[in-house]
Amino acid sequence: MGVSSEGFFSFHSFQYFSRMQALCRVARRLYSTQPPERAASALPKLAAAARDASAPMAVRERRERKRAYLKPPADSDLTPSEYSGYRRALAKGELMDRQGRDMTEAQWLDALNERRTRLRGLKVTDNHGEKELQVVGQRIYLPNIIFRMVRNHTPTGKPYNPYEATFRVPMSVTKTDVRSYLSAVYGVKTTYIRTANYFSPLYRRYNGAKATRSYRTYKRAIVGLVDPFYYPEAMEDMTAEDRKKRMEWLNEKFALDALKRWRRHELVRTSLSGSKNWRFTGHLRRDKILKAVARSRSRMLREVEDVKEELADKRAKGIPIFSDTKRGSKWREALLAN
Numbered sequence: 001m002g003v004s005s006e007g008f009f010s011f012h013s014f015q016y017f018s019r020m021q022a023l024c025r026v027a028r029r030l031y032s033t034q035p036p037e038r039a040a041s042a043l044p045k046l047a048a049a050a051r052d053a054s055a056p057m058a059v060r061e062r063r064e065r066k067r068a069y070l071k072p073p074a075d076s077d078l079t080p081s082e083y084s085g086y087r088r089a090l091a092k093g094e095l096m097d098r099q100g101r102d103m104t105e106a107q108w109l110d111a112l113n114e115r116r117t118r119l120r121g122l123k124v125t126d127n128h129g130e131k132e133l134q135v136v137g138q139r140i141y142l143p144n145i146i147f148r149m150v151r152n153h154t155p156t157g158k159p160y161n162p163y164e165a166t167f168r169v170p171m172s173v174t175k176t177d178v179r180s181y182l183s184a185v186y187g188v189k190t191t192y193i194r195t196a197n198y199f200s201p202l203y204r205r206y207n208g209a210k211a212t213r214s215y216r217t218y219k220r221a222i223v224g225l226v227d228p229f230y231y232p233e234a235m236e237d238m239t240a241e242d243r244k245k246r247m248e249w250l251n252e253k254f255a256l257d258a259l260k261r262w263r264r265h266e267l268v269r270t271s272l273s274g275s276k277n278w279r280f281t282g283h284l285r286r287d288k289i290l291k292a293v294a295r296s297r298s299r300m301l302r303e304v305e306d307v308k309e310e311l312a313d314k315r316a317k318g319i320p321i322f323s324d325t326k327r328g329s330k331w332r333e334a335l336l337a338n
Contacts, residue, residue: 044226045077046163046228047163047191047224047225047226048077048191050161050162050163050164050224051079051163051191051192051224052079053161054161054164054194054222054224055079056194063079063080063081066080070083070084071083076105077105077106077109078105078109082109082112086105086108086109089108090102095108113191116192117179117183117189117190117191119179119180119183119184120137120176120177120179120180121135121136121137121138121180122134122135122136122137123135123136143181143185145169145170145173145177145181146169146170147167147168147169147178147181147182148167148168148169149165149166149167150166150167150168151166151231151234152164152165152166152222152231153166160230160231162225162228162229162230162231163191163224163225163226163228164222164223164224164225165222165223165225165229166220166221166222166223167220167221167223168218168219168220168221169218169219169220169221170218170219171197171217171218171219173219173221175193175195175221178190178193178195178221178223179193182223188223188225188227189225189226189227190223190224190225190226191224191225191226192223192224193221193222193223193224194221194222195219195220195221195222196219196220196222197219197220198216198217198218198219198220199212199216199217200212200213200214200215200216200217201216
């Protein structure tokens with residue numbers, strides 16, 4: 001079957017024209033200055049504002065040093081780094097679909113957040129047009145790691161950030177583990193995770209050797225939240241009535257006062273375990289001990305004065321005084337001592 005020279009030329013001309021059109025489209029994108037129309041992002045405005053406000057100082061200083069044309073517009077949800085990445089991908093033509101349309105900032109940010117919030121051990125599969133999550137990792141039903149939630153560090157005069165949570169986690173836990181743990185166990189959606197390692201200082205032992213304390217070594221994880229979480233109000237920020245109610249509830253549920261008394265008793269018992277005739281009086285502080293000694297001494301002096309008056313009355317009336325009993329000998333010794 002033969003092909004005419006005209007048909008051969010027409011086919012090659014169409015192929016050459018298609019290639020040139022693709023090259024021109026990429027070339028035009030290299031010089032593009034206007035991004036596509038913006039749309040609403042899936043990340044809430046307050047969560048995005050909390051994310052930007054909680055950025056480290058070094059990151060904020062680096063953003064301020066950027067030139068004006070590299071900074072995102074005021075109504076953009078992208079950070080300066082994300083905006084630079086979006087503009088770079090837009091100029092290279094990596095955001096164009098099959099219809100020749102570019103992704104908007106909101107679509108690109110949603111895709112980026114979806115990639116950031118992917119869970120460890122899960123894989124998205126296509127089951128006849130429906131997306132399903134398939135577990136490809138090892139299932140852990142009873143994780144042996146402890147996440148301790150603490151109050152956020154809030155400077156004086158600054159409002160508390162409800163779109164941020166702070167945890168103390170083991171040193172071996174990664175950011176992906178934190179995201180997977182919070183999502184699988186509590187169903188918490190996260191926007192960002194920042195971690196910092198804290199190491200225990202060196203302490204000198206009794207033999208002169210230096211060592212660390214394991215409970216002073218931990219990792220702090222600051223997690224950005226999509227939905228706000230309000231930490232219970234601090235005791236010092238409450239009114240007197242609310243503080244009293246909180247203490248009554250804590251004592252009812254956890255018996256804090258009884259636990260405090262038991263700790264004090266055990267502390268004194270272990271420190272004075274070798275002494276005889278020891279009993280716990282409930283006083284541990286030095287000022288309270290001195291006050292108790294002063295009260296006991298004043299009570300004894302009052303009793304001595306009462307006995308002296310009693311003896312003087314008996315002598316005046318001519319009543320004989322007997323001192324052969326234990327009580328009489330005790331008061332006699334007290335009188336001689338004074």
